[in-house]
Amino acid sequence: MSLFWLILIVLAIAVTGYVLGRARALSSAGGERSALHSLPSYYGANVAMKSAVPAFLLLICWLLAQPFFINSTISDMIPDSAIAEGSSRGLVLAEVRRTARGLDNAVASGAIEDDFASNARADFNDVTARLKEAGQIVTSDITQPVLRAAQQYRVLVASGNFYMSIAVLLVAIAGALWALRETNKDFRARNTVEQGIKAILIGAASIAILTTIGIVLSLVFNTAEFFRLYPASDFFFGLTWSPSFSGRGGSSELGIIPLLWGTFYISVVALAVAVPIGLFAAVYLSEYASPKVRAVAKPLLEVLAGIPTIVYGLFALLTVGPMLVSVFGDNGLGIMKAGTAVMTAGLVMGIMLIPFVSSLSDDIINAVPQAMRDGSYGLGATKSETVKQVILPAALPGIVGAILLAASRAIGETMIVVLGAGAAARLSLNPFEAMTTVTAKIVSQLTGDADFASPVALVAFALGMTLFVVTLGLNIVALYIVRKYREQYD
Amino acid sequence: MNEMPNIEQATAMTESKISADKVQVYYGDNHAIKDVDIEIQPRSVTAFIGPSGCGKSTFLRTINRMNDTIEFCRVEGSIRIDGEDIYDPKVDPVQLRAKVGMVFQKPNPFPKSIYDNIAYGPRIHGLARNKSELDDIVSSSLQKAGLWDEVKDRLDEPGTGMSGGQQQRLCIARAIAVSPEVILMDEPCSALDPIATAKVEELIDELRENYTIVIVTHSMQQAARVSQRTAFFHLGVLVEEGPTDNIFTNPKDKRTQDYITGRFG
Numbered sequence: 001m002s003l004f005w006l007i008l009i010v011l012a013i014a015v016t017g018y019v020l021g022r023a024r025a026l027s028s029a030g031g032e033r034s035a036l037h038s039l040p041s042y043y044g045a046n047v048a049m050k051s052a053v054p055a056f057l058l059l060i061c062w063l064l065a066q067p068f069f070i071n072s073t074i075s076d077m078i079p080d081s082a083i084a085e086g087s088s089r090g091l092v093l094a095e096v097r098r099t100a101r102g103l104d105n106a107v108a109s110g111a112i113e114d115d116f117a118s119n120a121r122a123d124f125n126d127v128t129a130r131l132k133e134a135g136q137i138v139t140s141d142i143t144q145p146v147l148r149a150a151q152q153y154r155v156l157v158a159s160g161n162f163y164m165s166i167a168v169l170l171v172a173i174a175g176a177l178w179a180l181r182e183t184n185k186d187f188r189a190r191n192t193v194e195q196g197i198k199a200i201l202i203g204a205a206s207i208a209i210l211t212t213i214g215i216v217l218s219l220v221f222n223t224a225e226f227f228r229l230y231p232a233s234d235f236f237f238g239l240t241w242s243p244s245f246s247g248r249g250g251s252s253e254l255g256i257i258p259l260l261w262g263t264f265y266i267s268v269v270a271l272a273v274a275v276p277i278g279l280f281a282a283v284y285l286s287e288y289a290s291p292k293v294r295a296v297a298k299p300l301l302e303v304l305a306g307i308p309t310i311v312y313g314l315f316a317l318l319t320v321g322p323m324l325v326s327v328f329g330d331n332g333l334g335i336m337k338a339g340t341a342v343m344t345a346g347l348v349m350g351i352m353l354i355p356f357v358s359s360l361s362d363d364i365i366n367a368v369p370q371a372m373r374d375g376s377y378g379l380g381a382t383k384s385e386t387v388k389q390v391i392l393p394a395a396l397p398g399i400v401g402a403i404l405l406a407a408s409r410a411i412g413e414t415m416i417v418v419l420g421a422g423a424a425a426r427l428s429l430n431p432f433e434a435m436t437t438v439t440a441k442i443v444s445q446l447t448g449d450a451d452f453a454s455p456v457a458l459v460a461f462a463l464g465m466t467l468f469v470v471t472l473g474l475n476i477v478a479l480y481i482v483r484k485y486r487e488q489y490d
Numbered sequence: 491m492n493e494m495p496n497i498e499q500a501t502a503m504t505e506s507k508i509s510a511d512k513v514q515v516y517y518g519d520n521h522a523i524k525d526v527d528i529e530i531q532p533r534s535v536t537a538f539i540g541p542s543g544c545g546k547s548t549f550l551r552t553i554n555r556m557n558d559t560i561e562f563c564r565v566e567g568s569i570r571i572d573g574e575d576i577y578d579p580k581v582d583p584v585q586l587r588a589k590v591g592m593v594f595q596k597p598n599p600f601p602k603s604i605y606d607n608i609a610y611g612p613r614i615h616g617l618a619r620n621k622s623e624l625d626d627i628v629s630s631s632l633q634k635a636g637l638w639d640e641v642k643d644r645l646d647e648p649g650t651g652m653s654g655g656q657q658q659r660l661c662i663a664r665a666i667a668v669s670p671e672v673i674l675m676d677e678p679c680s681a682l683d684p685i686a687t688a689k690v691e692e693l694i695d696e697l698r699e700n701y702t703i704v705i706v707t708h709s710m711q712q713a714a715r716v717s718q719r720t721a722f723f724h725l726g727v728l729v730e731e732g733p734t735d736n737i738f739t740n741p742k743d744k745r746t747q748d749y750i751t752g753r754f755g
Contacts, residue, residue: 290561291561369598371594371596371598372598372600372601373559374556374559374592374594374598375594375598375599375600375661375664376600376610377556377559377587378554378556378587378591378592378593378594378665379587379588379591379610379611379614379664379665379668380584380585380586380587380588380589380611380614380615380668381584381610381611381614382584382614385614389610389614390600390610393600393601393602394600394601
């Protein structure tokens, strides 16, 4: 039974439960609504909730747990001798899964019979040939242990899915019956549904948090693997970034400092552009502009935020870069060699960040109570004096938050850097030289042909982890600042 | 007998600090204030009373042109302070507001220290040449507002951390600090408890010696306690104006009578 049908059946049980629960509640009150504790629909919702929610929870848990269980079973089937030199157990297991999928597809398309696919005595050469004939992708030739494991994998998956369907349906029916049994006119269905809704909301909130933890864990394990292969001190304090994709990264120098410097430099240029312009725009829009101008200008400014960053990248590459070269290049001041430079990427990124700063600051400035402005105007202050001495100080925590948010965006930005700043990792003070950032390098490390187990590829996770820690630190600082100054303007 | 009121009016004209003549205020199409004529005496307290929405606060805000900050608001007629029309194009509303201070309904200290709250006005108008002059302005303003003894040891604490009554007196001190001639108060005690209210009323009574005070209030008792003259507004019209005792004991207009006896409002 496919997952789709399973879900449909559970939903059908829930809907039936809803109708039955409603009817049962009404009949227990002798058809009189006023005798019920809650509205009839609450009784129905109670039944639907108690059948669908546990069933879906079980389904999700099972789907998450089954691959782990099957993998560990299959892993035991593969002897160490079957793992080729330079390969790893993980790669062989991936091979097993690929073979199993190939067999599945071949059976589904009718190229080979189910009996043949599960035949434990089948010869692996024969199977390989048949699979290739069926148009299935088989990367390297299947070995005997891999074939056996793949066959076992198919058996386990099939039975796992079968038991999962049964268990989920049983849970759904049991839940519905239990809820129906407790349905009578005195049952507080409304309160129970309220509890259920609370639980669902808590669930949604925890998914967001658990995902963060999951992301961190996936980074941590790969980062730890990287540091096993490459010394941490060289990574954090190395002044050179020159990965060598050949020779398993043995001669690579993977120092993060040039990348961090590039990230920092480009972000500083971007913020130097975005913060003053964005802040002034916000002050104009919220304090000076007439409602008509504001109604037009604010959405226009926010359109900037909707432009995909790759388009900004093109803008940097085709317009800003050549323009800067014509001024600072060989024909001008002679300090800029090519269009790709820190300045190019920084300027364009700054333009991208203007709406972030201005939109957030505008909201924050508007949130400063009108009483503050009245108080200041009442003392004979002009608009700019009021803005400078009353409104901006009162809005400062929020504005700092907006700037730090923009900084996080700048640090995490990739496309503009790839197209605008070049790919050379360099430690230099000249803003007209090409540099690159951590994010741009993560992309290039993972999109190459490099073996996933080599330090040259794994370094991407260490870079990602570093970036994560840096932005997390920024956010913590932002929260701290906002909290510290918040009390003052209530 | 016929001559008497005219003479009285004429003497009032020459003495009055603020004189409004046929003032109209529009909010867009809404005619909020209609034909208000009033003479406000110097160094006295004038109370504006009336039911909610009668225009008393709107009229108060025309006196220091605070209505300029509202987009759709339009003022016609003339308001003269010391004989000078404040709606003349030559008058800078910013300068005017330094001369005509304002205290608002809700205490609105800036999110700054007590000292900086008071020093705000003197700093933007350049009233002090150095730190010690500024210190003097701050301490004398706080003394005049009767707040000095309570806050002299914590001038660097935020003004927002004080009690509501103290905050309102801080706002009065802040207004005094720019040495205005007129102080407008828009229901200054409506957010305060009775004890804080009593202190503010006492303060208003003391300030009368040096300043012309116009106070909008919802409380008729308060008007009776603090003011020398009272003006009753109803539906944007100035119904009756006169010495406070007369308004409360012997109102001429039926609407005033009904309002002060609690029949509406």
